[in-house]
Amino acid sequence: MGSRVSGKTAFVTGAANGIGRSIAERLGEEGASIVIADVDVEAADETAAAFADEGIEAEAIECDVSDRESVREAVDATLDAFGSLDVLVNNAGISVGERFEDITPEEWQQVMDVNLTGIYNCSAEAVPAMAEQGDGRILNISSIAGLNLSYAGPASYTASKWGVIGLTKHMAWDLSDYGIRVNALCPGGTLTPLIEQLTSEEEREATRSKIPLDRMAKPRDHADAALFLVSDEASYVTGTTLTVDGGLSLSVRQEV
DSSP: OOOTTTTOEEEEETTTSHHHHHHHHHHHHTTOEEEEEESOHHHHHHHHHHHHHTTOOEEEEEOOTTOHHHHHHHHHHHHHHHSOOOEEEEOOOOOOOOSGGGOOHHHHHHHHHHHTHHHHHHHHHHHHHHHHHTOEEEEEEOOGGGTSOOSSSOHHHHHHHHHHHHHHHHHHHHHGGGTEEEEEEEEOSBOOHHHHHHSOHHHHHHHHTTOTTSSOBOHHHHHHHHHHHHSGGGTTOOSOEEEESTTGGGSSSOOO
16 A cells, blocks of 8 residues: 555546546555445445455445536535545546447437536536645546547547547646646556457457557556556646557557
């Protein structure tokens, strides 16, 4: 157990599984109290219990990032439980639909509501507490699809992840007056349990073959990068986009 974010309260959305869970765990290992904010409250409870077994202080709070009232209630519960909200990791995201011409208006809106408006909702509710403290760290999870496009996902996903980067930069500009730093993280292809379940070994090998570092990412790779960006070691870093993809985005064509 370390101390790089000791005494901080970290609110991590979509933290019950995958990259979000790994980020939450890594921050907890470094001394933060963790709020596992997830729409799947049963999975969030299970994750909180697993963290407790590791000696990490964690609380599961149901939160639908696309619903402003749900976010407000989750942030209020966080402040009641821990007295502060120091780190916000906007990780929750979805991908719905296929080719552009087949995306329905409902699918388009669903992706935007979670991937982009969700970041606005959570940040807008967290900022007043951070501004009052005179310190805050917000990390928005985009994707290498936000730097180019997703060959495996729909146009709505790509558009939302580009939007995350633009929003991050403008938030960093506006919120610097309050001592709040805002950055974005762009993960590449990652071996989460869900990806392993949904893809074949051949598909994963096709992605791996395009990565200069010769392997797909592990969730921990992104967690380590996230820890840096929300720690005091990055105290002079704001408005930046950190790509963690093993060099995959160097390729002219890529599979995300």
